[in-house]
Amino acid sequence: MVSIAGIFADEENSGHPKNTITIDTAMPYATLLTWSFTYDPFFGTAVQYERDLGANLSLAARASFIGMWILGDTLTNLSSFSAETHGRYYPNGEFFFVDWSLGYANFTLEEPGKRKKMANYVKTGVKVGWRIDFGEPGGFVLEPGIGFYQAFGPNREHYEGAFSDLNNYLYNILARAFVSGFNFSLGMGCRF
Numbered sequence: 001m002v003s004i005a006g007i008f009a010d011e012e013n014s015g016h017p018k019n020t021i022t023i024d025t026a027m028p029y030a031t032l033l034t035w036s037f038t039y040d041p042f043f044g045t046a047v048q049y050e051r052d053l054g055a056n057l058s059l060a061a062r063a064s065f066i067g068m069w070i071l072g073d074t075l076t077n078l079s080s081f082s083a084e085t086h087g088r089y090y091p092n093g094e095f096f097f098v099d100w101s102l103g104y105a106n107f108t109l110e111e112p113g114k115r116k117k118m119a120n121y122v123k124t125g126v127k128v129g130w131r132i133d134f135g136e137p138g139g140f141v142l143e144p145g146i147g148f149y150q151a152f153g154p155n156r157e158h159y160e161g162a163f164s165d166l167n168n169y170l171y172n173i174l175a176r177a178f179v180s181g182f183n184f185s186l187g188m189g190c191r192f
Contacts, residue, residue: 016052016055016137017052017137017138017191017192018051018052019049019050019051019052019191019192020048020049020050020052020060020131020141020143020189020190020191020192021047021048021049021050021189021190022047022048022050022141022143022187022188022189022190023045023046023047023048023187023188023189024044024045024046024047024048024064024185024186024187025186025187025188026184026185026186041068041069041071042066042067042068042069043065043066043067043068044064044065044066044067045064045065046062046063046064046065046185047062047063047064048060048061048062048063048086048187048189049061049062050086050088055090055093056089056090056091056093057087057088057089057090058087058088058090058097059085059086059087059088060085060086060087060088060099061083061084061085061086062082062083062084062085062086062101062103063081063082063083063084064081064082064084065079065080065081066079066080066178067079067080074111074112074113075112076109076110076111076112077108077109077110078107078108078109078110078174078178079107079108080105080106080107080108080178080179081105081106082103082104082105082106082123082179083103083104084101084102084103084104084123085101085102085103086099086100086101087099087100087101090131095130095131095132095133096128096129096130097128097129097130097131098126098127098128099126099127099128099129099145099147100124100125100126101123101124101125101126101127101149102122102123102124103122103123103124104120104121104122104123105120105121105122105123105151105179106118106119106120106121106179107119107121107174107175107176107178107179109171109174109175115158117156117158117171118156119153119156119172119175120153121151121152121153121176121179122151122152122153123149123150123151123152123179123180124149124150124152125147125148125149125150125183126147126148127145127146127147127148127183127185128145128146128147129143129144129145129146129147129185130143130144130145131143131191132144133191137191138191138192139190139191139192140188140189140190140191141187141188141189141190141191142186142187142188143185143186143187143188143189144184144185144186144187145184145185145186145187146182146183146184146185147182147183147185148181148182148183149179149180149181149183150180151175151176151179151180155168155172156168156171156172156175158171159171
């Protein structure tokens with residue numbers, strides 16, 4: 001049985017911190033920007049844990065949530081949750097990294113008086129970024145990055161009746177837009 005104390009003792013002996021926990025602070029900035037244009041509440045956040053496997057490789061687990069509430073005569077709720085595994089390669093063994101991810105994402109649309117609509121996807125993507133330590137390796141870390149993500153899965157046919165083809169088409173575009181596309185991240189956290 002391996003103890004947590006033993007793991008951290010090995011890390012102290014190596015002189016190289018192997019764990020990093022970050023929160024994506026770019027999402028709250030996007031919240032303010034979206035709100036300033038639409039006046040509709042918007043919230044997003046992501047948490048990531050990364051474990052170094054060596055000087056050049058690491059694995060990370062990331063969970064994120066995005067939600068938007070459209071105000072008006074009725075309240076419509078759009079939300080997405082994703083859980084991903086990331087593999088990272090640090091070419092110079094320091095701060096620049098290339099990241100590939102694979103995971104699960106869903107999209108939910110709730111309209112008053114209507115059945116909840118959901119779509120589930122396999123999500124994959126690539127990202128480049130920098131893990132910047134302030135001072136010695138360890139302690140506060142800043143992690144800016146830019147990436148592109150794509151959702152794979154069948155289209156959903158939630159609507160029936162008049163304009164069903166158009167409504168289903170628009171729903172699937174909206175669902176994929178919530179979990180796909182370009183993404184800017186700004187992780188802040190701690191490396192230990």
